Amino acid sequence: MNKKEFFVVGLMSGTSLDGIDLVYVKFLNDNYQDFDILHSETVSYSKKWKSTLQNSIGFSSDDLTALNIEYGAFLGGVINDFIDKFQIEDIDFIASHGHTVLHQPHKGITLQIGDGQIIANATKQKVICDFRTQDVALGGQGAPLVPIGDELLFSNYDYCLNLGGFSNISFNKNGVRIAFDICPVNIVLNHYVNKLGLEYDDSGGIASKGKLNHQLLTALNSIDFYSQNPPKSLGLEWVKENIFPLIDRLETDISSILRTFVEHVAIQISKIIKDNNSVLITGGGAFNSFLMNRIEDVSKSKIMLPKTELIDFKEALLFAFLGVLRFNNQINCLSSVTGAKMDHSSGDIFLPLGI
Template sequence: MQDNYIYCIGLMSGTSLDGIDLAYIKMNSQSYHDFEILKANTIPYSDDWKKKLQEAITYNKEDLKLLDVIYGELLGDVLNNFIKTHVIVNIDFIASHGHTILHQPENGITLQIGNGQVIANSTKQKVVCDFRIQDVQLGGQGAPLVPIGDKLLFSNYDYCLNLGGFANISYEKDSQRIAFDICPVNIVLNYYTRKIDLEYDDEGKIASEGKINIELLRRLNGLSFYQELPPKSLGLEWVQENILPLVDKSETDIPAILRTFVEHVAMQIGNVVKNNATILVTGGGAFNTFLMKRIEFFAQTKIKRVSTELIDYKEALIFALLGMLKTQNKVNCLQSVTGAKKDHSSGNIFYPHKKNKVFE
């Protein structure tokens, strides 16, 4: 049995810019639910890197190519420090999601920076990355990718809900995995807390003291995305075009904005989750006590909290699984989830190059 175990590092950077999540995973390559998170860390971004990543959506093609390389160098440095700090010797591969800059699947575009060849050269390890590109080429949304992990690792839950930059959910329906983005969460909440010099609203305390702006709530709930059927996914561009102008036009009081948006998120999740369901909730939003109470209210179910480690590092864990599936040439992207033409094995594999050359 010991021979079936693989050891790898999953690497994830979310749209909310919390930092870079790293998880060193031991996983049974024949029985996927047999896994263990051995070591894990989140490395916060410097103010300079936050600014770069926030502004990258406005960069031209040449600047994005350069950013792809220097961000790959950053990830390589972060990985090398993680490996050294935890004295990690046994690594079969590194699976890197990268950081999403552009996601417009309707236009055939998705871009995650963090050059795989640069990371491989820096760490001297095999790297699996670029998980979304092939799916978009096959006519899919390129997102969400986590549901295959939900299916293989957490099938004992009715729903797997992640509360990160966006809320996304996955569940089984008619023997198929259904998954989609529900609505923005921390990408909006944190945007407004930063206006009062806070990285986030700790436990939702500020939101809990705010007053709901009924008209703003009505307009948010009326956005056309919420009437669309899955597969569907959201990106930063959609938030900038649809959410922020609507909020800024309707309300200036930060507690009121946070309170209203928490209600909006909870209502949208409650529209999806059925009564008395078992729900695995992960992502930073799981620590927002007030948001969780409002979700329980609208979903009419009690949510049992899981370990902090799983809340924080589930996505890094699942990208490690996606990487393993790719190295086995097994399906890691589900047609029923993304809307692609077929199930497929997505991602690119890079090996360290002796001359440390980055290929075009």
């Protein structure tokens, strides 16, 4: 099929549990850079869903199987509401990242829940999902996946930096796209500010009033992961094992924890983007002005933020794009990024049953 354009619904649920990001995007098949985000929306989680997803890492295999189906039905409803709200009629397919529960690529494990067949049946649309499993099976990290989009859609930037639950970066080095997770960001900051009854630290205001704990900062910066060469990726399990116990042992004041961790993030990011003025920064962390200021100060780089829509929805956009590449049987996973045995086209395709 030689289509001139694709109309795609893309959705992403991040590890920071801010909600589900949805986009409706038009791509031109002969010029992927000519895309247009026609509609976008973030749907917040209910307290029940947020609690369930936070605790799902400890679920049994049977409970995870049930949750995969239940979450797929939930996503199907969210997508249908999105389609109805914006009166969307023309859809080639839905591209869903799902929600990451388990990510231990060194053990050959990665799990993003949100059953594709359930979504397809609920929406009566073709669904492309499960973008990570094949890469892990090929010996890769299964992450990060958005660099192919950075390469093909945003090549005018030297660096593409995402600040979500984790910070990850993508750049072209000697003609090869390199990408990796740098460090946790909102998954840690939100964890501690939640203890104050808040969803997040608005603009980094609480962090800016905290005291820098130099002992904690040194300990954080000394974690072995930061000295490892890419490809490398992070997951919630790693944070629970390496970050939370360290912080809880060395600091109890929330504002000081936030202040120190912001500094840690700024230092780790600055190791990569030092003295550079061509950095595309997206993700929820871009709205943390205190964090942005610290990254600028430490890295000696000029931070330029894109339009709010791109900050908020770049990952959902890029998973829609990964779906386009998969639909066309084109490479959407780069071995130079994930460490897999080969470049490949990843993602399972589901058709609605009975149609």
